[in-house]
Every structure is written in structure tokens, then in C-alpha cells.
Amino acid sequence: MSEHGNSWATLDKDLNRISRVESATAYVSRPLVGMGIALAFIVLAGLMAAMLMGTEDLNIVVVAAAVFGAYMALNIGANDVANNMGPAVGANALTMGGAIVIAAIFESAGALLAGGDVVSTISRGIIDPAGIADPRIFVWAMMAALISSALWVNLATWVGAPVSTTHSVVGGVMGAGIVAAGLGAVNWPSMGAIAASWVISPLLGGLIAAAFLALIKSRIIYREDKIAAARVWVPVLLGIMAGAFGTYLSLKGLSKVVKIDIGTALLIGLFAGIVCYAVCVPLIRRQSEGMENRNKSLKALFGLPLVFSAALLSFAHGANDVANAVGPLAAIVHAIEDGGTAAKVSIPSWVMVIGAFGISFGLFLFGPKLIRMVGSQITKLNPMRAYCVSLSAAITVIVASWLGLPVSSTHIAVGAVFGVGFFREWDHDRRARNGNHVPATAKRIAPEERRRRKLVRRSHFLTIIAAWVITVPAAALLSGVIFLGLSRLPG
Secondary structure, three states: OHHHHHHHHHHHHHHHHHHHHHHHHHHHHHHHHHHHHHHHHHHHHHHHHHHHHOOOHHHHHHHHHHHHHHHHHHHHHHHOOHHHHHHHHHOOOOOHHHHHHHHHHHHHHHHHHHOOOEEEOOOOOOEOHHHOOOHHHHHHHHHHHHHHHHHHHHHHHHHOOOOOHHHHHHHHHHHHHHHHHOHHHEOHHHHHHHHHHHHHHHHHHHHHHHHHHHHHHHHHHOOOOHHHHHHHHHHHHHHHHHHHHHHHHHHHOHHHOOOOOHHHHHHHHHHHHHHHHHHHHHHHHHHOOOOOOOHHHHHHHHHHHHHHHHHHHHHHHHHHHHHHHHHHHHHHHHHHHHOOOOOEEEOOHHHHHHHHHHHHHHHHHHOHHHHHHHHHHOOOOOHHHHHHHHHHHHHHHHHHHHHOOOOOHHHHHHHHHHHHHHHHHHHHHHHHHHOOOOOHHHHOOOHHHHHHOOOOOHHHHHHHHHHHHHHHHHHHHHHHHHHHHHHOOOO
């Protein structure tokens, strides 16, 4: 009987080893599955372009452009969408799976319903089309811009740095344009405005997010009766959010369908804010009944608005940034079909489909890494802090549109996360000095340990800032080299 027992024990050990090997194999092969699906999507994009454009010599260039456009769309989904979903996931208002599903639906809807019917082929006036009169040179310049920006965003995602895909495309177009037509072909005032936005976007986003967090702390969190304060202020804050998103979506989404100026967009936002406030007053009162007078209770009041804000940001992002993936591709299609360059071209529907689905696939397959970075690894977010980040993103875009500044949604959102984190550090230190609401143990921590426990991770901060600074020059240099290689191809 003991022999049988030993043989069963040995069999159990062997089965355990096999199951561990299977688990390890599944874990190791998981990235390969994602890469396989991404590769299949890229091949399908090329086949779609081949079927619609034929197989003549020049149309093979369109097939290649469709392949790289699909690759760029995957990278935008992997990198850029984290800005919209990260705060809600970091605050535990959404699970990772829920965030990916919502983002995929709303990104695709934004791209297909309100995505740019017309896009500037030279990426918002970076290069003068007259400077590149030869359609073939123009096609190679756009191809180089597409490949270089996709490679750069892919590298940034691998490193774990959320970068601006808009700036990557701008850098790619600029680099290829300089090599193709010289420094004089570049619209340097536009480049100056983009360079200014590197500083303005994150600073403005951070300041607005910090200001709203200060308001929430002073008016709700630090009050004796937190629930009574929340009943007064939460409907006001949600009304402000609805107003900001009403204006934001009017500028970013509706303006693609109907011409809307900043004044009309603000009126739409005002109406949305008033309606939301009127609806939220009784809802918040009912939801807060029986709640304990502590911060944990307050978090529940901000959970659902965060889900809505993440969905709305994704819709606006899909409408606005799909052009980064397919703008150069649309320019190539137009140049080959019409035999010339133009300041503006229409994006064919099949090109928009590649952009919309590519962004969704990229998010689904590779997005979680950057979502975790933005949502939890820069600084700890809860629903109130994440609300400040989302609201800041909408308001900053409105202010930038009013001022006529080209801003990056990536820089705004990540700047807002930094703003919230740095404000928390300042507020914590201020209250520690004054002895207000800070545990006695916190006051006894040595200065060296306090520096180590900073609420914003400095390593992530420096990595992201470095990636932002070198995005345009790196994409430009890479694009210039690729253009030189492409322009030497026979034919």
C-alpha cells in the first residue's frame, strides 16, 4: 500500500511540475499572442488597400502606406489612450478590462462618427506643399513621416513613457520635409507654437488640476461635516465637469460635422452644466443618505462621473487623433490618385476604418502598461484626484483653443497627474508643519526618509520629461534618414 502511496505522490509531483511549466509557457507566450494579432491586423490593412487600390506599381506604395498606417494606429492605441483611461483605472472607478472595453467603443465611435473628414496633408501647416511639387517626393516624405513617428511611439511605449503622437507626426513630417525641400520649406512659426506647447500644456494642465484638488480639500475633505459639504459642492463640481465636457466635445467632435466657434461651444457647455447641476442635486442627496462622515464615503460620489469622463475623453480623442495615424496615409492616397499635393484632402472611409480599429486593437493588446503608468505609478490617485485630472484635460483644451495654441492631450493629462501629485506633497508638508490632521508618526519621520517617500515618483517624472523634449527632434531625425533611404529606391 505504501508503494502505491509513493507512486501517487510521485505522480502528483510530476503533474504539479507539468502544470507549472504550462503556466510559465502561457505567461511567456502571452506577449507573442498580442504581437500575432497585431501582425494579422497589419496584414489585413494591407490586403484591404490592395483590393481597393489595385496592384499597379504606384499602388503598391499605398499598400505599404496602409501597413504602416495600421502600425501607427496600433501604437497610438497602446500609448495615447492611457491618458484618458489611466486616472479612472488608478482611482479604481474602472477595472482594466472595463476601461479597455469602454475606450475601444468610444475611440472607434469618435474616429468613425466625428473623425476628421478633412485633414491637412502637411500636418497642420508644418511644410509648405508648394515646396514639394513632385508627387513622388511628397509620397516618400509622407511615408517617412508615418514610419518614423510609428517607430518612435513604439519605442516610447516599450520604455513606458507616454508621449504625444501629434508631436511625433509633426516631427516626422518636419524631418522628411527638411531633407526633401530644405529648411525654408518648414513653417517655423508653427513649429515655435508647438515647441511652446511643450511647456504650456503640462503646466496649464497641472495648475488647473491642482486648483480643483485644493478646492475639494478645502470645501469638502477638511470640513467637520464632510457629507453636508459634499451635498453642496459635488453637484457644483459635476456641473462644472458637464459644462467643460459639453464645450470640449463641441470643439473636438461636433466641429468636425458642423462649424462651431468658441462662443457657441461655451453656450452648449453652459447649458449642459446647468442641466447636470439640476439633475445631480437630488441624486447626490439621495446617494449620500446614511453615509459615514469619512473620506471613503466621498470617493463613492465621484466614481460614476469618472467613468463618463473617461468615455467622453476617449470619444474626443478618437475624433481628434485618428488623423495622426491616417493623415499621412490619406495624403499618400490623394497624391497617387490625383497626381499632386494639396493643402487639404478628404480621408477615404476605408482609411478611417484602419485608424479606428487600429487604435482599439492597440489599446486592447498593449495599452495596460501605459494605463498603469499614468493611473498609479506616477502618483497615487483616488476618485477625487482623478476627477481633477479629467476635468483639467477638458478645460485646458478649451483654453488652448481660445488662445489658438496647438496642445497635446498627452502632455495635458500627464501634466495634470503631476500637478495633483505635487500639490499633495506641498499640502502634506504644509499641514505637517502646522500640525493639522497629520498622524503623530508622520511627524517623527527623518528628513531623509521623508524625501524618499515623496508622493510623485521622480524617476518617472524625469523619464517622461526627457521623452517629451526629444520627441520632435528624434522623430525628425529618424524621418530624414528613412526619407533618404526611400528616395533612393529604383523607379
